[in-house]
Amino acid sequence: MLVACGDLLGLLQHPGGLQGSIHQERAGFNPKFKKYWAGRCQAASSLSAHRSTGHRSWEAISDPRDFPNMPALLPGTSRLREKLWHRHSDGKENPLRRTSPRCSPGLSRHLTLQPSPCLSFPSSSTVPTPSDSDPRALRIPIPCLILLTPCLLSCRRHKLYREELNLTSPATLLPLRPEASWLQFHLGISRDGLYPRSSPAVSRLLRDMRDFSTVSADYSQDEKALLGACDCSQIVKPSGVHLKLVLRFQDFGKAMFKPMRQKREEETPEDFFYFVDFQRHNAEIAAFHLDRILDFRRVPPTVGRLINVTKEILEVTKNEVLQSVFFVSPASNVCFFAKCPYMCKTEYAVCGNPHLLEGSLSAFLPSLNLAPRLSIPNPWIRSYSFDGKEEWEVNPLYCDTVKEIYPYSSGNRLLNIIDMAIFDFLIGNMDRHHYEMFTKFGDDGFLLHLDNARGFGRHSHDETSILAPLTQCCIIKRMTWLRLQLLAEPEYRLSDVMRESLLQDPLAPVLTEPHLLALDRRLQLILGAVRKCIDTYGEARVVANDTMPPGAPTSDRAKLST
Incomplete structure (x- = not known):
């Protein structure tokens, strides 16, 4: 009935x-x-x-x-x-x-x-x-x-x-x-995070996304509604570099598929701007594991998978636009590219070998109709131009201005921003221009750490400007501070924990060894920045309870850069 x-x-x-x-x-x-x-x-x-x-x-x-x-x-x-x-x-x-x-x-x-x-x-x-x-x-x-x-x-x-x-x-x-795993995952979302610390539903969801057959390929309606008006006839994201598809499974679940665009051992060239960098499927997978290790639980479950682009995309899609962008390369590999206003050429295509293609599958969040979300500009947003700079990049006292604006003036929103900055610094993600949160949980709800595919691009470089929220505001959650110190201990070294966690993924090894070692190096930089703040203002002012940021003075924080 x-x-x-x-x-x-x-x-x-x-x-x-x-x-x-x-x-x-x-x-x-x-x-x-x-x-x-x-x-x-x-x-x-x-x-x-x-x-x-x-x-x-x-x-x-x-x-x-x-x-x-x-x-x-x-x-x-x-x-x-x-x-x-x-x-x-x-x-x-x-x-x-x-x-x-x-x-x-x-x-x-x-x-x-x-x-x-x-x-x-x-x-x-x-x-x-x-x-x-x-x-x-x-x-x-x-x-x-x-x-x-x-x-x-x-x-x-x-x-x-x-x-x-x-x-x-x-x-x-x-x-x-x-009992569908995706439904149990949705029902487990709470004010504390996307899933509980011990969630059998997440383990089942990862297994189902890895094993279930696809029954359709489409473009995300939720994402279009969240980002604003767009051409609803598009099946793939309107960019040749940022190719994403929505795959649906036999249990009514769906996941965002991002294909492999860059080999694991390749580094992003140092002359690349962050806003034109490739999106890496292995970065999405590694970001989920790191987020879980840090106990944030703000990245949707993500797993790697070998997709047969012919049987699991071309043959199940009913959209003629997506069908029209498939072709066979001179090497007899099946390829497809984005149908979009620019960069829509065969040289930007992704190809199977000859049919199999690596990619990441990220579980979908509940529909916007059921669980509305807000997309909010990051106060520390970067300048998306070749020569411009934002105020925070030239004003070391920028945090004073932010703390006068609601909701950063009270509650834990600013502390959550700093958590996000720490997470982005560890993965090397400079592209956090917006953040999202569920409206159901009010102004103090957790921030969603979505779209992490531009992380893990350069293991040889540490972009310390990502830590600007931490170094300029000099506050950190007590639980975050304790967890970071624990992961710096030899028996719980972050690189070792990540290496062991990533071995569970079907596409292991997900990260190369230099990227894993870079996590330990960056963790020490974070700990050093916090210790500088503690030496200047005292631990009572810097290390905050998770729900109430301290009112530490900020008049001389210009000297606390890392």
């Missing part, structure tokens, strides 16, 4: 249910939101029941014009409203419209919940969710996941899943299994 409307509305009113953004949480539950989804729920359940009667509209639905300010929670919501209200060819209003904005009482008498034509949910299935008393849980109810995610209800995509599992009967329904 499908989940009833009352169950959905109860979840919407639940303190852990979907309430959109920080502002909606502060304002409380919106009754219009409840009324809107009451109509949507009954309409969806009655669609198949009325399809046979010849009606050309969804009768059991609230008048969409009763909610003129309703946010577009779904792609194509405006088109849906048009279908719900104006469906007759003569342009007249639906004659079955009732004066009440609620579902039609006349039709409700004989409405029964019908199985979705594309998806069923087992009645005996229960999904373990975090405790109701735990305010830190993200909580993504399964009914909302089904109703709010159109891709799961796509009949075309459902057909692909049936074919993958050899379910030839057109009446066979493929259930969304609550």
Whole structure:
């Protein structure tokens, strides 16, 4: 059976249910939101029941014009409203419209919940969710996941899943299994991080991304919505260098695929600007392992995999644009390149050997409709020009200005920025122009460490300017400080721990030995910078509790550069 409307509305009113953004949480539950989804729920359940009667509209639905300010929670919501209200060819209003904005009482008498034509949910299935008393849980109810995610209800995509599992009967329904590893990963997101310290779901997710067959290849709708308007017909990211694809698996999970562009032993040329550097698949893999070792848990689970570009991309994609960029090289290797306004030539292609291609697979976060995220400019953003400089690069007291601006003036946002700077310095990533965070957890939620593919480019160079937030503000979380000191001990040396962790990946060795040794060298530079701050201001002012940054004086911090 499908989940009833009352169950959905109860979840919407639940303190852990979907309430959109920080502002909606502060304002409380919106009754219009409840009324809107009451109509949507009954309409969806009655669609198949009325399809046979010849009606050309969804009768059991609230008048969409009763909610003129309703946010577009779904792609194509405006088109849906048009279908719900104006469906007759003569342009007249639906004659079955009732004066009440609620579902039609006349039709409700004989409405029964019908199985979705594309998806069923087992009645005996229960999904373990975090405790109701735990305010830190993200909580993504399964009914909302089904109703709010159109891709799961796509009949075309459902057909692909049936074919993958050899379910030839057109009446066979493929259930969304609550034990799916990607779903358990989503349910485990909390205020503390993307996953708990000991999470069996993450181990299963890494294994599934490594082993499951792909059923489609596409471009990320979530990423387009997050970054703003774009050409929605594009299948690959509009850049020849930054080629990324979204691969979907037989369990409804999906992952971001980044192909190998640079060999492990190759270093980024020193004349390259950071904003034109290659994106490295092994950097994404290594960044996930380092993030977990540092106990940040802010990088989505990432695993390496050998992809057959012919069988697992070309043959499963339905998009003609992506199909058109495949070709066979003179060496008889299957290659493809990005379809984009610039750098879209065969010399920028990625090629299999002849069909197999290394790449990284990063697990997707929950949809933006279910778990909204903010993309915020980094206060220490770099100048993306050949000769310009940002204020922080010329003003050693820049942190004073940042600390006067909300939310860096209170809470732990500034401490999280410094954690991110430490992480980026260790991997050598200079391209952190924005950071993202879940709106559900408020202003003090953790920062997501996404897009780490420009790390691990030069093992012979340490870019100390990445540490500017630490050296200019002279504060650090106590837990971060203790963890860094532990990883400097001989028995827990960072390079040794990373080497052992990376051996679990199918593409091991992920990093060359010089990159591993560079981690130890950079860790000593971080510890040295913190000790300079402690010598100047004292440990009580520099080493902060994780939730309250200290108000250390900053008048003479110009001398604390590394």
